[in-house]
Amino acid sequence: MNLEIDIAGVKLKNPVMTASGTFAAGKEYSEFIDLNNLGAVAVKGIATNPWLGNPTPRIAETYGGMLNSIGLQNLGVDHFIKEDLPFLRKFDTKIIVNIIGNTVEEYCEVAERLNEADVDLIELNISCPNIKKGGVAFGTNCESAEGVTKAVKKVSKHPLIVKLSPNVTDIKEIARAVESGGADAISLINTLLGMAIDIHRRKPVLANITGGLSGPAIKPVALRMVYDVAKTVSLPIIGMGGITSGDDAIEFIMAGATGVAIGTANFFNPRATMDVLEGITEYCHKYDIMELREIRGII
Amino acid sequence: MREINKREKIQSFILENSEINPNIFRMIVSSNRMESEAIPGQFVNLYCKEGSRLLPRPISICDIDKTNNTLTLVYGVVGKGTKEFSNLKPGEYIDILGPLGNGYIIDKDIDKHILVGGGIGIPPLIELAKNLNGEKYVYLGFRSDIYLVSEFERIGAKVYIATDDGSYGTKGTVVDLLMKTNVDGGMVYSCGPKPMLKAVSDWAKEKGIKAQLSMEERMGCGIGTCVGCVCKIKKEDSWEYKRVCKDGPVFWSEEIVWNE
Numbered sequence: 001m002n003l004e005i006d007i008a009g010v011k012l013k014n015p016v017m018t019a020s021g022t023f024a025a026g027k028e029y030s031e032f033i034d035l036n037n038l039g040a041v042a043v044k045g046i047a048t049n050p051w052l053g054n055p056t057p058r059i060a061e062t063y064g065g066m067l068n069s070i071g072l073q074n075l076g077v078d079h080f081i082k083e084d085l086p087f088l089r090k091f092d093t094k095i096i097v098n099i100i101g102n103t104v105e106e107y108c109e110v111a112e113r114l115n116e117a118d119v120d121l122i123e124l125n126i127s128c129p130n131i132k133k134g135g136v137a138f139g140t141n142c143e144s145a146e147g148v149t150k151a152v153k154k155v156s157k158h159p160l161i162v163k164l165s166p167n168v169t170d171i172k173e174i175a176r177a178v179e180s181g182g183a184d185a186i187s188l189i190n191t192l193l194g195m196a197i198d199i200h201r202r203k204p205v206l207a208n209i210t211g212g213l214s215g216p217a218i219k220p221v222a223l224r225m226v227y228d229v230a231k232t233v234s235l236p237i238i239g240m241g242g243i244t245s246g247d248d249a250i251e252f253i254m255a256g257a258t259g260v261a262i263g264t265a266n267f268f269n270p271r272a273t274m275d276v277l278e279g280i281t282e283y284c285h286k287y288d289i290m291e292l293r294e295i296r297g298i299i
Numbered sequence: 300m301r302e303i304n305k306r307e308k309i310q311s312f313i314l315e316n317s318e319i320n321p322n323i324f325r326m327i328v329s330s331n332r333m334e335s336e337a338i339p340g341q342f343v344n345l346y347c348k349e350g351s352r353l354l355p356r357p358i359s360i361c362d363i364d365k366t367n368n369t370l371t372l373v374y375g376v377v378g379k380g381t382k383e384f385s386n387l388k389p390g391e392y393i394d395i396l397g398p399l400g401n402g403y404i405i406d407k408d409i410d411k412h413i414l415v416g417g418g419i420g421i422p423p424l425i426e427l428a429k430n431l432n433g434e435k436y437v438y439l440g441f442r443s444d445i446y447l448v449s450e451f452e453r454i455g456a457k458v459y460i461a462t463d464d465g466s467y468g469t470k471g472t473v474v475d476l477l478m479k480t481n482v483d484g485g486m487v488y489s490c491g492p493k494p495m496l497k498a499v500s501d502w503a504k505e506k507g508i509k510a511q512l513s514m515e516e517r518m519g520c521g522i523g524t525c526v527g528c529v530c531k532i533k534k535e536d537s538w539e540y541k542r543v544c545k546d547g548p549v550f551w552s553e554e555i556v557w558n559e
């Protein structure tokens with residue numbers, strides 16, 4: 001059996017990756033799993049300069065999921081290159097750097113700073129804050145999604161994954177837009193906008209009122225979006241959203257994903273990525289699958 | 300603060316799980332070697348069996364028994380997760396990860412200690428008190444019913460009690476009581492609700508005593524990766540968010556930025 005996959009010319013030893021923002025830069029999880037066994041690690045969103053993030057409470061549990069309003073707290077690209085990258089590079093796994101910005105210029109600046117760095121792929125998180133003047137999230141508008149993709153693609157040396165927001169009317173439109181903007185791959189989904197209220201205190205649970213919903217509760221939505229996008233574009237897709245087991249991962253692959261990423265599951269099972277990998281392997285043994293290509297997009 | 304590594308989520312055998320006060324439970328579990336590393340002020344993650352409740356519940360280590368290899372946890376039933384725990388029976392298992400976080404720093408040269416606990420912040424002070432040499436002045440604040448008091452007395456601590464409604468000890472807050480007794484010492488250790496910690500911090504500062512405070516925040520992972528559980532910590536002339544689970548939960552009081 002060969003679980004190797006190819007994302008924009010980068011060979012991953014298996015399809016199991018981590019979802020950005022749920023694995024920090026890998027250090028904490030290296031106490032639980034052998035990072036060498038991962039196809040790739042996607043690190044937390046990184047900006048030009050440190051971002052403080054939002055006030056607390058930032059976390060709320062909901063039925064089969066969680067809400068977060070971390071606000072993309074990060075220490076900036078220089079800190080990542082100096083402190084986190086050397087650690088991750090000690091392992092035989094691919095490194096995906098998730099990049100964030102408030103403006104197209106900021107996205108480009110992070111991408112350019114990473115040109116000199118020894119990373120494998122960059123992932124554009126276009127589900128965050130605002131364009132310079134507008135107040136529209138990049139990922140919820142075709143023009144801005146295509147615009148920022150184009151701009152980053154032009155300055156970056158590394159293959160570009162664009163990560164889509166599910167908070168849109170038609171995910172297919174956005175997928176087409178980033179494909180024509182020059183994306184080399186697509187990852188989806190990011191979190192769904194949600195909220196929770198503490199009825200005893202009569203207040204929202206999160207200080208920020210609303211937050212991003214993730215975990216098993218969003219899996220059907222994520223799967224549908226991966227299915228839709230796979231039918232629409234010809235780029236490789238990294239599917240994520242509520243994956244906790246090998247069976248979940250196989251569903252995403254059957255819906256058309258090339259690789260899968262594990263997010264929230266890491267929080268309640270630090271070995272979740274390895275459980276998914278073992279589950280995929282077991283499934284392939286059971287049905288005599290030699291390569292994932294045999295089942296990819298069969299639905 | 301001192302740091303300890305962790306390994307994996309372990310099924311722990313429940314030896315006892317009983318209600319020691321209305322809605323307050325004491326759970327004793329086999330420690331699976333956690334006892335050999337754990338230090339006072341650290342916590343463990345408890346996981347629910349019900350699949351819809353995903354996130355771990357952080358609970359402080361109340362007592363470490365190195366002879367019988369057990370941990371005692373004391374928790375209040377406040378929501379669905381702790382309700383589920385309260386229904387577990389001795390002989391059943393619960394998934395535990397730990398010990399997590401950094402505990403209290405113990406300075407062997409200090410011979411007079413002041414411990415201040417409020418509500419469900421009281422349990423971790425037991426293991427702490429056990430590990431301190433010298434005189435121990437323990438100030439406990441409860442709403443109405445009291446618990447764990449005899450445990451402190453057995454360790455040889457001098458215990459002062461305050462209750463909101465005056466049913467035991469002095470009526471009022473634990474900080475009022477602290478001020479009234481005019482105690483002095485080499486270090487203050489505290490765990491409890493934020494307003495109490497702030498008042499303890501102010502009191503300690505005025506007295507010129509160093510204080511270690513255990514902070515609490517909603518957690519996602521408990522191991523330092525989600526950045527959900529942060530609190531404001533001083534940094535040169537500004538501040539930054541640090542993780543309660545990994546950089547704390549115990550911080551020096553002078554590090555904490557209180558205004559939200």
Ligand SMILES: Cc1cc2nc3c(=O)[nH]c(=O)nc-3n(C[C@H](O)[C@H](O)[C@H](O)COP(=O)(O)OP(=O)(O)OC[C@H]3O[C@@H](n4cnc5c(N)ncnc54)[C@H](O)[C@@H]3O)c2cc1C
Nearest residue numbers: 356357358359373374375377378379380381419516517518
């Ligand atoms: C480091 C640390 C140590 C702790 N030690 C203890 C302990 O020794 N004993 C104990 O009884 N409790 C302790 N807690 C609080 C405990 O984690 C929460 O009470 C528990 O997670 C609630 O779970 P639930 O499912 O019952 O409540 P939920 O249904 O999740 O929420 C019910 C209510 O509980 C409160 N709550 C939920 N999560 C937290 C949280 N992380 N911190 C504070 N309040 C919360 C909220 O007010 C919420 O409205 C500790 C918390 C931390 C961060």
Ligand SMILES: Cc1cc2nc3c(=O)[nH]c(=O)nc-3n(C[C@H](O)[C@H](O)[C@H](O)COP(=O)(O)O)c2cc1C
Nearest residue numbers: 019020021045068125189190214215241242263264
């Ligand atoms: C706490 C938290 C932080 C996240 N931070 C980021 C981030 O920095 N960049 C990003 O592109 N996605 C971020 N995400 C989204 C995840 O990468 C993932 O797309 C989403 O959680 C869905 O997958 P899951 O259900 O497996 O968690 C974050 C999610 C969570 C829960």
Ligand code: FES
Nearest residue numbers: 519520521526544
């Ligand atoms: S709970 Fe996740 S970083 Fe503290």
